[in-house]
Amino acid sequence: MRRSRRNRQTIKMSDVAEAANVSPSTVSLYLRRPGAVSKRAGAAIQSAIEELGYVPNLMAGGLAAARSRVVGVVVPSMRNAFFAQTVSAMQAIMSSRGLQVMFGNTDYDEAAELDLVRAYLSWSPSAMVITGLHHAPLTRDLLRAADCPVVEMWELGASPIDLAVGFSHDEVGRAQARHLIRKGRRRLAFLGARMQDDRRAMQRADGFAAEAREAGIAAEIVHHIKPASAETAAALLAKALAKDPAIDGVAASNDTIALGLLFECVRRGLDVPQHLSIIGFGDLEFAAFSNPSLTTIRPFGDVIGEEIAGLVLSVLEGGERPENAIINTGFVVVERGSA
């Protein structure tokens, strides 16, 4: 029966100490700073650990140190390839340095975000990583009061709580508009899904509109309440064409929408990029496969994850703290067939 709770003979630090003929605190010290212990003691401890199969109890350690090796990570959705990429890259590095990633999805819900932040803070984490710069006031307060580095990611612009790693979505929208304009397009539209929840998509839309306005070019912003999908894309295109049948260049809030648009254009017999130029955002794997292939914007999600891991590790280990560091990971326009 595997359910009994107290039956397992757990090897603890004092057992290791006894086997190695040293005191528990020497073992503890060896585990945390191997160099601070004599070679003889270190070797004895190491072999005792291996023979006994000792595994440290991280909860006890965390309780005593008032700090755990946990990093709390809050994202809108891991189903989104962006965040999956960032969190995976981050986890790989952190894991190799003894940090454990706890993650949760908010599904763009501020109440869920607050719950997750509260839950993670109750583990006395080594760091908190959260998506975006906008949070409920209470969430912000909790994070500001947190006794650990706080990294806000995937967005730059407003003033961060502590550290920030990401890029400007306003700039992305502007780059989308500039690209279409450079291609000779003069009647633009930005098509976005679920922008009422996704503030970063909204910022891209605003940047897009601003850039067009400054260039003296017409630009519609069309949005749909539902999340990105092929159907949403079809509905968005219909709506945009209804507003202005002569639209010749569109930016999509993400590549799922952009690919859906490509698909819908085929269905309608609209030639891309002849009649309509399309530029996406995200550079999904399939952006390169479509026909025509999708011109889009690549944001470097993995770099965001790596930078965050580096930042957190340097704060934790170096002691040297890049106070209020802001890292811009940038983005590039990937020009392909659709625009």
Added chain:
Amino acid sequence: MRRSRRNRQTIKMSDVAEAANVSPSTVSLYLRRPGAVSKRAGAAIQSAIEELGYVPNLMAGGLAAARSRVVGVVVPSMRNAFFAQTVSAMQAIMSSRGLQVMFGNTDYDEAAELDLVRAYLSWSPSAMVITGLHHAPLTRDLLRAADCPVVEMWELGASPIDLAVGFSHDEVGRAQARHLIRKGRRRLAFLGARMQDDRRAMQRADGFAAEAREAGIAAEIVHHIKPASAETAAALLAKALAKDPAIDGVAASNDTIALGLLFECVRRGLDVPQHLSIIGFGDLEFAAFSNPSLTTIRPFGDVIGEEIAGLVLSVLEGGERPENAIINTGFVVVERGSA
């Protein structure tokens, strides 16, 4: 300066107890079983908690209980949409019941898997969730000795350590072959990426070959060492055609390969499904968008996550344990244009 460690005034259970005029253990009892405390005391405690903004210290609780509300989850890669879906679905349910998900990617490396398992076990988790049924012997031993439910997911077949939720990859391979045969295809091939690491892909290939053999039909298995991508797919197709230029039906180890094949067929002027039928695996979002759209197999990754959450929660709460439960979440063939 946010780096000082002991400066934050943490509200602890004893503070709540004092404010509510009860003893700490009554507060503890109230938190764990609200019904076991008198109405008066309960109300007093509740308001004290809210006024003080008390947040339980999960490490202290876990240490005392010899068990944390952590669930360790080990997947090959969160970048893989399958696992992102499963883990997200699981996390959503678990989080609503007070369980925290800690996850890590193995990148199909058994040593990395072992490290992660060891790390998660040192948190005295409430449950362990791991991908597949095959692990290093030591990993298996650790998991078998673990004092918590262990769920192996995304694979059924061999005998599980404890609980299992998934489906048979052998059956998937057979279904792919059957579908192609039913479509009148007589010269088959299975094209797989990175099958030396991905045992489940290998099982699909074996099932595919077995089914073809039993039907008296030729079937090649072609593989490529590198991970799935458009280039890998192109190389695989070239290799398959070199082995047998008359191949008329292929199954891909996943939809990324399948979509890459579709793309490569366009490039080569091979009509799909006229000259070549293609069936994938995974039902990626873009399988429905391609031209022709991709016939594939849908595995219900979210259901796997939900079932796991339900299983774990019932073991943890119900006490009733579905000992050695095996849940088959199945799969369906999604017929579209490519086969």
Added chain:
DNA sequence: CTGTTAGCGCGTTCAA
């Protein structure tokens, strides 16, 4: 470099 001494904040007996 090592050992001693005190807790970390809470769950869990058990007696009242």
Added chain:
DNA sequence: TTGAACGCGCTAACAG
């Protein structure tokens, strides 16, 4: 139903 006592396994001063 409540409270007192005890200890979970470890870290962090400090003294030697």
